Amino acid sequence: MNTLKTIIIGFFAGIAGAYAFFHYQIKEGVLSENQEATYNVASYKPEEAYLPNIVSPGATISISDVDFSSAAEKAIPSVVYINSISQSGISYSYWDMLFNGRSQTQVSSGSGVIFTADGYIVTNNHVIESAEKIQVIYNKKVYDAELIGTDPSTDLAVLKIDETNLPAVTLGSSSSLAVGEWVLAVGNPFSLSSTVTAGIVSAKGRRINIVDDKFPIESFIQTDAAINPGNSGGALVNKNGDLIGINTAILSRTGSYTGYAFAVPIDIAKKVVEDLVKYGIVQKPFFGGNVVEYDFQNAEKYKLNTKVKQFNGVLLSELDRQGPAIKAGLKLGDIIIKLEDVSINSKSEFEEELSHHSPGDKIKVIYLRDGKVGSADITLVNRDGETSLIKRKFYNDATLGATLESVEYGVKAFKITGGLFKKIGIPENYTIISINRQRVKDPQEVIDFFNKYKGRVIIYGVTSAKQELPMSFYLQ
Incomplete structure (x- = not known):
């Protein structure tokens, strides 16, 4: 009963309150139908301190400033078409060997740049590394090309x-190249010969970790000029038609152009070409340590x-125990800020500047240690830790009809023109790893074996395409 009373009293009290509120509002005119609502609009005029600095537009670029026809006309005749020919589908196991596995000729293509008037041509190592035969097509004529040398590190x-x-x-300079500068890519994408595309320099000194080598040198020029399969080894030229890079790679999930292309700077390429022509091998210098980026984390x-x-310089992260850097007094954690008079601000810049030198060169290293500037004179060495230049050593043998050379994994056979190797079917640029299950490293061992041995021979090795190819035959 008390609950019911409470509900009834509350109900009438609510009605009375609502009536009093409505009467008060009408009386005061707050919700009057005749009263017009007013709105205060905020001012969006910027304060004087935040007014933008507005200037009149500058002069537009004339159409002649973006005409690349002269540069293209100058560069196109210096770019050639390259065919890399190899055999695929060869017998790759002892079982297949018994049934005489068949082979097919495989041809891949790329581009090259005429470096000298007497026939030296530069291309990418990956264009020709699997080749047993290389052809250069120029001015509708086909030439058999000799491989002078390769440098996997670049x-x-x-x-x-x-x-x-x-x-x-015409050789230009990549060191004077500016980000934002116009460039042209000339090459043979998708077998479309003498194709020219335009773009700008997007960045310099790029390191993208694509070079498969123990000591890679990556300081690429990045461009948005369209580069596709077949462009590799072609020319990247400036607006004057001067060579400033060798087109090498693209960054893509599809395998085709997506706006990110990379070229080896001409300042690196010039030293590589000079060494390969003169010595057959690049005289790569070592300073006896390794560097990493100098940033907050490191x-x-x-x-x-x-x-x-600012985190300027590179950080010395590794030192060889008997290397020239530690002998010169450098310590782990030193911040290298200069090589000679060249400022260093990244690992790629450090590697590029070092690549301009040779074993035996003396360079001055400027570094920071505990906030103080120091310097050290370092004599660069070769891969064997010596200051002398490295020379390739070739072995020729009339019985084998081939040239032999010691390489990292065994003995490489090339320039096979006749003789025993031609007879038993050893392919060009074949690396012999073992003979009758005995590892070989010295070319003289191979020569002596084939000139003296009689009986069953089993050779294990790899082709130029790095495919395993065992061979079995009988020597009489």
Whole structure:
């Protein structure tokens, strides 16, 4: 009963309250139908301190400033078409060997740049590394090319054709190249010969970790000029038609152009080509250590001061025990800021500057240690830790009809023109790893074996395409 009373009283009290509120509002005119609503509009006029600095537009670029016809006309004759020919489908096991596995000729293509009028041509190592035969197509004529040398660390190779008075490319300078500068890519994408595309320099000193080598040198020029399969080894030229890079790679999930292309700078390529022509091998210098990027994370890792305005330089992260760097007094954690008079601000810049030198060169290294500037004079060495230049050693044997050379995994056979190797079917650029299950490293061992041994022979090795190819035959 009390609950019911409470509900009834509350109900009438609510009605009375609502009536009093409505009467008060009408009386005061707050919700009057005749009263007009007013709105205060905020001012969006910027304060004087935040007014933008507006200037009149500058003069537009004339159409002649973006005309690349002269550059294209100058560069196109210096770019050639390259065919890389190899055998695929060969017998790759002892079982297949018994049934005489068949082979097919495989041809892949790329581009090259005429470096000298007497027939030296530069291309990418990956264009020709699997080749047993290389052809250069120029001016509708096919030339058999000789492989002068390769440098996997920069992905470059040098070829030679027997011709004179060729239109050698004009060499430019990649060090003076500016980000935002116009460039042209000239090559043979998708077998479309003499294709020219335009773009700008997007960045310099790019390191994208694509070079497959123990000691890679990556300091690529990045461009948005359209580069596709077949462009590799072609020319990247400036607006004057001067060579400033060798087109090498693209960054893509589809395998075709997506706006990110990379070229080896001409300043690196010139030294590589000169060494390959002169020595057959690049005289790569070593300073006896390794560097990493100098940034907040690495500074913290090596317990260096992180409260600096700028992280300029590279951080010395490794030192060879008997290397020239440690002998010159450098220590782990030193911040290298200069090589000679050249400022260093990244690992790619460090590697590029070092690549301009040779074993035996003396360079001055400027570094920071505990906030103080120091210097050290370092004598660069070769891969064997010596200051002398490295020379390739070739072995020729009339019985084998081939040239032999010691390489990392065994003995390489090339320039096979006749003799025993031609008879038993050893392919060009074949690397012999073992003979009758005995590892071989010395070319003289191979020569002595084939000139003296009689009986069953089993050779294990790899082709130029790095495919295993065992061979079995009988020597009488």
